[in-house]
Amino acid sequence: MTHLVSEILVAPLDDLMAEARGLRRSHLVTYSPKVFIPLTTLCRDVCGYCTFARPPRRGERAYMPVDEVLEIARSGAAAGCTEALFTLGDKPELRYRAAREELADLGFGSTIEYLAYCAGRVLDETGLLPHLNPGVMSRQELELLRPVSASMGIMLETVSDRLSEKGGPHWASPDKAPAVRLETIRLAGELAIPFTSGILIGIGETRLERLEALSALRDLGEEHGHVGEVIVQNFRAKPGTRMAEHPDAAFDEQLWTIAAARVLLGSGWHLQAPPNLAYDNFPLLLDAGIDDWGGVSPVTIDHVNPEAPWPEVERLREATAARGLALAPRLPLYPEYVADLDRWVDPAVRPGVRRASDALGLAREDRWAPGEPVTVPFLVRRDALPLELTGDDLGPAELVRLFEARGSERERVFAAADRLRREVCGDEVTYVVTRNIQYTNVCYFKCGFCAFSKGKLAENLRGPAFLVPLDEIVRRSEEAWERGATEVCLQGGIHPAFTGDYYAAVVSAIRATLPDIHIHAFSALEVWQGAATLGLSLDEYLARLRDLGLDSLPGTAAEILDDEVRALICPDKVSTDQWLEVHDAAHRVGLRSNVTMMMGHVERPAHWANHILRTREQQLRSGGFTEFVPLPFVPMEAPMFLKGLARRGPTFGEALLVHAVARLALHPVITNIQVSWVKIGPDGVRQALAAGVNDLGGTLMNESISRAAGSEWGQELRPDQMEAVIRSAGRVPRQRTTTYGTPPAEQVERSFGAAPLSEPLNPPVREAGLRRPARLIRPGLVTTS
Template identity: 55%
Template sequence: MTGNTDNARDWLDHLDAVSMTELLSRAETMTISGHGTVVTYSRKVFIPLTKLCRDVCHYCTFAHRPSELSAPFLEPEEVLEIARAGEMQGCREALFTLGDRPEDRYSAARNWLADRGFASTLDYLAHVAGLVLKETGLLPHLNPGIMNARDYSVLRPLSASMGLMLESSSSRLCEKGMPHYGSPDKLPSVRLESIRHAGEAEVPFTTGLLIGIGETRLERIEALLAIRDLADQYGHIQEVIIQNFRSKADTLMRNAPDLPLDEHLWTIAAARLILGPDMTIQAPPNLRDGSLSQLVRAGVNDWGGVSPVTPDHVNPEAPWPHLEKLETETEAAGRHLRQRLAIGPAFARDVTRWADPALQIAIRRSVDARGLVRENSWHPGAGDEAPELMTSIVTGRDPQIAISLGLVGQGEELNKAQIARLFTAEGRDFDHIRAFADELREDRAGDAITYVVNRNINYTNICLYRCGFCAFSKGSTRSERGPAYNIDHEEIARRTVEAWERGASEVCLQGGIHPSYDGHTYRGIVEAVKAAVPQMHVHAFSPLEVHHGATTLGLSYEGYLADLKKAGLATLPGTAAEILSDDIRSIICADKVDTQQWLSVMRAAHKVSLRSTATIMFGHVESYDHWAEHLLQLRMLQQETGGFTEFVPLPFVHMEAPNWRRGETRSGPTWRETVLMHAVARIALDGAISNIQTSWVKLGPDGAAAMLQSGANDLGGTLMDESITRAAGGVNGQIFDVPQMQLLADGLGRPLRERSTVYGQRSGQLTLAGEN
């Protein structure tokens, strides 16, 4: 690796010129900037497919001779038994480890494979990895040793990730008397070539260093630079392990000293500074018992695979820490322990590129928008019990989050990166954001929980558009996913009268884009409502419907909306926003209005004094950056027009959504993400939009109550009829009446107040419900 020598020397001089205290401080700061306060791990089982190996590394206790084993390989039934035991304990990963090409050295291995019809160890590995995928919910991670391009192409559809430790880039360690002598697969050039092939095959890849086996600091830096070069070229290195040598009995290096802790910390910090803030740096937690906090502060943000079922077969003398202990020690370092899959979070977020199509569905359905394992089984719309929330005010740990909240407290606006960072909050930072948002809510909107008595009228579910998430619309009058309908003006009028008689002040009208509809249709709907009940507030038509109505008549948005206002339209629902980023819209609703068209309709509505709500539908294929961009778009338009009355987060309800059923989306937002959407919206929109509404339809009463303690102040409408979420699989009912809302408010110790659609006092409503 002479090509990197000069650069490596520069790095060594730079690192040696810094005190250990300063070095660790820089590394910790860089780690937090890239990963926040989260430290990840993978809950796994360790499957030692074969302990035979053609190499003779001088420190290894994993490799055995055939005479020391009852069989050269685990049988398929044994593999599945281990995998199923792990699945029962909540594991997500099956880590296959095995020696390099044992059939090249041992006839016992060749004969065993031949007797069962397998041409090689890798051929057998493909078979059992496929069984684990088929028979369990585990994702395989493969460590089969040296492989070529063909090997990777065969195994990629059967594994979420693979790995090969570089260990060292020093060929000196392969000389006689050194630890890699007699091990052809440990030649640095061979290992680097195999890692390069993995990059060409777009395999999420784990590699790393084994330090303390006789290498120098300069050689460690050379190895890190070699890894960095491959990562820069192919982008496939998902994590770099900095593993410390520990001597073992019955090896040639049994008398060699264990790596001192300060050398381990120095190398971790060097790796962080060389590889940058975004790289995942891992250290095995079972090899540094009692020193995990120090490893974290040196730059570690991942503990690798930890098993509640199987031992570490490579280091059998070092048992895995109990997961509760691991969490405690991670918390002691000021971080939060979170589970990941075998595929790293960044790669899970870009699963279309980094996973075979056969694996993509399982990965998408398992993770949140960060690419981490969903923290619990809660899903919006499913009727799941809402997890408990802390109510005490705490101080967070992430300095960037703390700075952002301080800025908002001083009346400053946050930028996109700052808003996106808030969505990453965990643990104490999550609680800090909630508490801060709830204080803002009290200051800006008071203690009252508001609501409007209204009725939904979805006049048709027949739609020309093909939004991937919509289970409500039908493509024609033929029954495709249930019966299609198109109600007439008489029925719209009847439902309006019925709503008025039941105390409603508003009807909310939206529907599909029926092929026979034009701009006159929507005007006729408004006129039907106003003829039936002149006093009724007409809250109607998404920007998509306005766009359709205007374009079919050849009118501008402003001209068409002015005409609808004359007919009696009072306000607009801010639906059809989904995510205001065209890269996401091209995936979930490619034929719908684009971002600028949606904003243009809203701008035109506000210009003709029609106020509107604003929404977001989140939890499908988008990222936290998209959420931040969405909030910024709304804030900027509100600062221009002042026309938004409220912001309504709408969690994606996945159960019957066509794109989820095809495996194209995540399974809705997690509970943490849903709470944060309400809280961060309150923070990011502070000074622009005063009202944050929570959807009882999506969240249920207990979920809505939690949001009302996390920045929201409004429960929305009683609805009377709810169709869209129910079509998507939601189970929270069609109506949430005033007595139910009162019960919720009483449980929170806050008053309940009926409002008008635009947040004024409803005529005749002089006191807060529940007040004297």
């Protein structure tokens, strides 16, 4: 007996529970929204307490038909579930002829084979992630099921062979032998399968035997890292079973065992207890150290414990919040496995996991996605008590903690950002009348998120490849000026034939015609490529563009300023240091710029924190950023989403948190936080304005990049529409220039009631007669400074 086990056995219950609560590692308590699919209730075992398993009945099918399986799964998907929990008896075909015959008629040789077929159909046709509990499995059976499941499980229940003796609860149940169940768990670890296990208390075991079972699970989990959660389940006597008269597990014993499990396993383990088996006492389970409520279904009953309905999610939320914790939905596998899918999840299942997950690796809270015209899932409270925070207090760990906020804590983050916005910016909300001009959609870089660029490396493309002639760029700029614009924003793909002279020609042509319009143009990648093709330093090239008429740079091509992420989404683009180097050079030569951040694809909150901190460091050095602009990833047509390599954009809560936390973390060095109405929509804008935002960006007139990615929002939000949105949020609209000055009165007047746009000319790129150079310049191959 180890020293720790000895201490646990003699510790007073209150002390043990207090220690367990202190070991709980997160302020989040999770649950899995699921459907329960009892594929078969036949089982070769005859456990003394089970009402789930029963022998064949005349006129009843031995197995649930696949159409019925899919019907249940679809109802769960419609109700917002993410997990399909398949529960079934152990190898019934080894005991019952009816099972063997029905399997043969279905075309399968075993229950496991039929389970693999049904789970695969659910995964492919409904998007739910299967979690499989078929009992004892061989290596071959585990390998068969891995490509159709996100996780699996088997309850160890006990390590006491005594309970399998004649008359015991596991008598005549060969699959309940502790050794064979431990072997299944071990094999799952060797195969890197996220796994669930646990113990059943109150069936005649001793406290020491419970701790021995927990120790066995701890040893296997520490060896392989695959035991994602441990369940402490309490016995409830059921009529019609051999143990119908056996007393239920005492609730104090349940609390003791949960607390003992937390202390024995430590803070790094997920610990679950079924709330429905505690009835009205379920909130007290939190006091013993659990961090998970298990699966809760809005659609199906608990078929193993049909007498015990699950508490409604809102009751779970209230009980969790009452203890200063927040409830969060999860997937059937935990975030640490989602963060390393290549190791833990079969390639066939990874796309489904990514589509269903948020940035924390939990289940998405809602069905909102950037660019979709759907109702926002929640409204920001205007009366929450703000957190007391300043930018100097926020390092990497603090920022990640804020990004993880849920429930009332999240509302307090929003309130803190809104209060700071009011102190710094007042109630004015600014916007600029601008025209976006994307001069080509041909690009030789292979960004996985881009649905706009056209070229040999792009897939799922919209429309033909085009190149806008210089005279058409000038015409659009003139038209924008006539419609009240004070800015034109120019950027596009990088055609293989482009050199730095192309960008110089664009600036010169516009400035020759429009001496007073602000030219806001060229991403860091375009600037870097332009300088490299001419053999100029960044300072030299940017000074040349400035002298020709360039006024400022957009902050695009930043994506995430973290090279771990950039290696996945834009490996041949400028690095983090190169992006910052371009903007540092721009600020040195007197050009202002902004900084964007694209979130909701493959990155995590730690990467958001890195991006914001690098932004803050750069601003402290050069001081040239005018605003920070979070850009929610629009997934619908993005190649990496269509290939199953990215999430479905940020959740609505994540999108608002990034704006709010940016307001707090960048204070006081960047005072303007902008929201993209193209990505988040008018209803989302109203909520963002209560979460630290003071700027709505530009009216755009034309917008192609987000539209190409699948955004449904319009190409223009006219000044009257922009101001209506602002006023509907109780704020005061103000037109601005690019650098937050006051635009000429005549331009403001022109912008209201402007004439419709003429049809833009986008001639095919082949008409330009451009020739691809022998060698393409990419970042890292040429030094420009």
